[in-house]
Amino acid sequence: MAEAHNISNRGPRWSLNGMTALVTGGTRGIGHAIVNDLAAFGAAVHTCSRTESELTKCLQEWQSQGFLATGSVCDVSSRPQREKLMQEVASTFNGKLKIFINNVGTNFRKPTVEYTAEEYSELMTVNLDSAFHLCQLAHPLLKASGVGSIVFISSVAGVVSLGTGSVYAACKAAINQLTKNLACEWAKDNIRAIVLCHGQPEPHL
Template identity: 50%
Template sequence: MQQNRWSLAGKKAVVTGGSKGIGEAIVKEFIALGADVLAVARKTEDLQQLLQQYPEGLHILAADVSTPEGRQTLIDTVQQKWDKLDILVNNVGTNIRKPATAYTSEEYDFILNTNLRSAFELCRLLHPMLVKSEQGNIINITSVAGLVHVRTGAVYGMTKAALVQLTRNLAAEWAEHNIRVNAVAPWYISTPLAQTVLQNPEYYEAVISRTPMRKIGKPEDVSAAVAFLSMPASAYTTGQCLAIDGGFTINGFHPL
C-alpha cells in the first residue's frame, strides 16, 4: 500500500513539451516511477532521440498544441493508445520579452495560444478520458511570473497568472470526478528556454542575488514536485500552486 502511494506504476500520462528542459525531466521522472508516457513536441528529431533512450514506457508524438489541428492529433493518438488517461501535464510554454506597448497582436496571439489556450483546450478535450481514470490528475506548469512581477513581459505574466486561476477553477469544478488539478511555478531553471537570458552574466548575477538559495534550479527540481502532485500520496491536494523557486517569492528584502 505504501509503495503504491509513492508510485506511478501503470499510469498513463501525457506531457506536452516533453522533448526538452522541464518537460523532458518530467517524462524521465514519470517513466522511472512506472508510468507510460506520451511526450509531445513539434520537432520529431528531439523526440526520436528521447525514444532511443527510453524504448520502454515512452510514446512520442510530433504535434503543435497551440493549434486546433495539433490538439486534435493529440486527442486521436491518446484515444487510439489508451482507454483512459491518468495524468495530463500542460508544460508547453514560450515567451517574447518586450515592453507592453511594443507587442503586436500576432505576438500576443502566439503567446496566448501556446501558453494558455493549449492548456485550457487540452483539459477540456481530455476531460472524458480523465474521468474514466477515476483518479485523474492535471498539472499545469506556470511560473513565478504569474505570481509576482518579473521582467518577462506582461503577456507571459498574464498567461501564467491565468493558468494558476484555471487550476483553481477546474480543481473545484472537476473534484466531483476525482480529478485533481494543481500547478507548479518555477523560478529560473536551467533549460534551453532560460539559457537565452541566463547566458548574460549580469542578468545571471541579478537572478542569483534575488534568490535566497543562491542558485538556479534544475529541471529535476520541478519534475520531482510534478511527480508528487501526480501520485496517490498527494490524494487530498488540489487547486494548489507550488513555487519551485529557491525562496524567490518569499524573499521580501534579503540584501547580500
C-alpha cells in the first residue's frame, strides 16, 4: 500500500500511516470532515455515497491532496448494496479493516402522530438497521486486523429529548445501547466500540 501525504504537524504520535478505515456517508457534513482528518493523518480511507457525481468530486479532491481515498456508490438502506460495499472494502484492504466509522443518518422532524409507516421504516432502516448489518459484515475484517475500532455517530437526542422527533431519538438510543453490547461482546476479538453523541441531528441526506 502506498504512503499517504500526512499533513499533520503534531508529530509521529498522531500518525495513522498504515491504518485502513471505512467511513459511511463520507461526502457531506460530519462524514466528509472525518474522511478529511483520517486521510490527513495518513490512513487509507474508503467511503460511500448514494450519489456517484458527489462521490467522484470528493475523491478527486482528496486524491489531489495526496490522500489515499477510495469509494463506492452505495445506498445503505439496501441490504444487497451493503453487502457489495463490504466486499469492495475487503478487496481494497486485503481482508483487513482497522477503523469503521458508522456515520450515515437521516431524519424527519415531525410530531409523533404525524409519522407515516413509510417514514418510520426509512428512519429505522437508515439509522439503525444499516448500522447493525454493516457491523455484522465488518466484524471478520476488523477481527482480522488484530485490533479494530467501530465508531458510531449518534446524538444527544438518544439520551434526552431535543425535539428532533421520537423516531430519530429512538434510533439513536438504540445505537447507544448497541455500542455498549458490541463493546462487551467483541472485546475478546480485540474490537472496541465507541459512540459519539453530537448535539445536532443529521440533515435529511
